[in-house]
Amino acid sequence: MILCDPFAINTLALSTIRHLQDLVGQDTLPREAELITKFLPMLMSFVVDDHTFNVDQKLPSEEKGPIPYPSTIPEAFTKFLQENRIACEIGLYYILHITKQRNKNAFLRLLPALVETFSDLAFxxxxxxxxxxxxxxxxxxxxxxxxxxxxxxxxxxxxxxxxxxxxxxxxxxxxxxxxxxxxxxxxxxxxxxxxxxxxxxxxxxxxxxxxxxxxLRKPSPAEVTETPSMELPLPTVPTPASR
The missing domain is CATH 1.10.1240 (Methyltransferase, Methionine Synthase (B12-binding Domains); Chain A, domain 1)
Incomplete structure (x- = not known):
């Protein structure tokens, strides 16, 4: 429906051209080779690790051994988040993605990398x-x-x-x-x-x-009351006198 609106097309096209012109004038944006040749492959390796772990969990128990979820991250990944603005933004949005997917394991794995990021973007x-x-x-x-x-x-x-x-x-x-x-x-x-x-x-x-x-969550102090005894005295049964 949006593409049928000439005003929307005009806005999107102008915005695209404007962003392309801005990218040409900034040398630190995606034409950096390491961002494409190192950072993105590292990010994809996290996706592959997660997918491999999920597939392994679906295998019958007799066909697999206990495989723990990967817990380490490359030092280079942390360095990218600290020194490269674009890498940091991509990494943060990937973490938002896995959190939205309720992926606790992937989230805990990458969480330490957020302590120090470019311009404290994680905070x-x-x-x-x-x-x-x-x-x-x-x-x-x-x-x-x-x-x-x-x-x-x-x-x-x-x-x-x-x-x-x-x-x-x-x-x-x-x-x-x-x-x-x-x-x-x-x-x-x-x-x-x-x-x-x-x-x-x-x-x-x-x-x-x-x-x-x-x-409000704390339990109110219970009133100490003496619980009445429920035991009733046994009636005395007279014994017949010995003759």
Whole structure:
């Protein structure tokens, strides 16, 4: 339908030409050979690893051995995310894709690479908004200690002290999924996310809301009452006097 509209065609065509002209004037964009010859093949290797693992899980148990999901990433991949803007953007959107697909294994594998990215793009409001929204699809995983440790301790909390927007996004995520997180982990996160004197009003308000929700989850102290005994005394049966 869009292609039947001459005004839409005009807008799309002009936008395409404008972007092509911009690309010609920027030497650091896709004509870099390493972006095509090294980074994209690495990204495809993650896709292949994931597909291979999924196919393996479908095989009959007697035909396969226990194959763990790959847990390492090439150092060059992390370096690309740190030094190349386009590689970083592609990598971030791939992570959003696998999170939306509820692919916990692939997400945990690539998560460490997000701690240091080009211009801290992994901690930008746009990416965090999309990421936290997709993470709600993995709500049941928040009950797992390993998942929470990797996500919060290994990623979010590394930037909370220096980036208030990260602090806000984490608090909003916990407000939505606090009932899924293990109580002990939730308590430690509540303490780790306490606002400082320099924190803005939004962070303080969100933390107060989280505290209120956690207080409501705590069981009220049971009133100690003495339970009446249910045992009834046995009636005394007179014995006939001996004659």
């Amino acid at each position: 930008s409001d746009i990416f965090l908004h999309l990421l936290t929204g997709n993470l709600t699809l993995l709500g049941d995983e928040f009950a797992v200690e390993e998942f929470c440790t990797s996500l919060f301790d290994g990623f979010f909390l590394t930037a909370c002290s220096r980036k208030e927007n990260v602090h806000r996004h984490v608090l909003r995520l916990l407000l939505h999924l606090h009932h899924k997180v293990a109580p002990a982990k939730l308590e430690s996160l509540q303490k780790a996310l306490e606002p400082t004197k320099q924190s803005g009003e939004a962070v303080k308000e969100l933390h107060n809301q989280l505290t209120e929700k956690l207080e």
